Amino acid sequence: MTAVRIGADPIEALMDEKVLITVDGLSPNEPVTIKASLEEDNKKFSSYGCFTSTRRGRVDLGTQPSLQGTYTGVDSMGLLWSMDQEPCHEMHIRFQKRDVTNPVVVNIKVFKGHITWDNLFDPHLKPLAESQIYRRYMAKSVRREKVGHGNIRGVLFTPPGPGPFPGVIDMYGGGGGLFEHRAALLASRGFCVLALAFFLYEDLTTVFTDITADYFIEASKWFSGLSRVLSTGIGVIGLSKGGVYALEMSRHSSTVKAVVLINAVSFYSDVPLKFSKGDIPCTEFHFDGIVPTKNGLDFRKAQQPSDDFFIKVAPYS
Secondary structure: OOOOEEEEEOOEEEOOOOOEEEEEOOOOOOEEEEEEEEEEOOEEEEEEEEEEOOOOOOEEOOOOOEOOEOOOEOOOOHHHHOOEEOOOOOOOOOOOOOOOOOOEEEEEEEEEOOOOHHHOOOOOOOOOEEEEEEEEOOOOOOEEEEEOOOOOOEEEEEOOOOOOEEEEEEEOOOOOOOOOHHHHHHHHOOOEEEEEOOOOOOOOOOOHHHOEHHHHHHHHHHHHOOOOEEEEEEEEEEEOHHHHHHHHHHHHOOOEEEEEEEOOOOEOOOOOEEOOOOOEOOOOOOHHHOEEEOOEEEOOOOOOOOHHHEOOOOOOO
């Protein structure tokens, strides 16, 4: 009998690149389950799909449908985007890649028969074959440098080559710390990116109300002035609270030409923002307006800003 083999093309790639997974050496019309799993920071995630091999004993995720699993239908990337936390975790968790200099290692296993999620983690299950693929946020040619210029703290990612490159400042939310994966991936695609921390990182403030607008203005001026960054202007990406600060940055820095908000509001919320030219007030937060739903907490009734609280940004010309 021919040995079962798992193929992956490419075996190592960036996170946003497609990978084609195949299984060969099966019996004709054989039912199998393909499982993908990874572990990051002691957090485990898995996905699976149930397939029936062709008359030639092959499964090709790019042409054959998953009949049941964490995804169904034909999708060559289904095993990667449909991962869910494993049953060993009681609390809700999310995947976060902390060390972008190392790849995400994804384990692929093939099991005989169609297996349900409840039985997928039985330690007695023996795979017909197993392999690994590697997914990178940061291309090996990208340069990563810690930033400690003046008050600014973060990490600077620069693509290979002489530049100058289009520049982007990338910020996350009010949970603080520093997340580098999005910045690393953008740099792998040709952007010079500053992953900017503003709270609960190194010697930055640990008190939310001590965050200042001056910090973001300083960061935008320093970054846009780098010789490796195109002088025509920069973009800013802000997630959640970082989105509010991204808009505020664009109000005071003429070098900011584009802003992308992700799950963020466009008004001053939660706490006032300190500013050397006068603190910026915020809307009142009503805790009794938070509505629990099956998908999380709905904050729409907790904050009802008047027009005065919305951040006014001049259109780019």
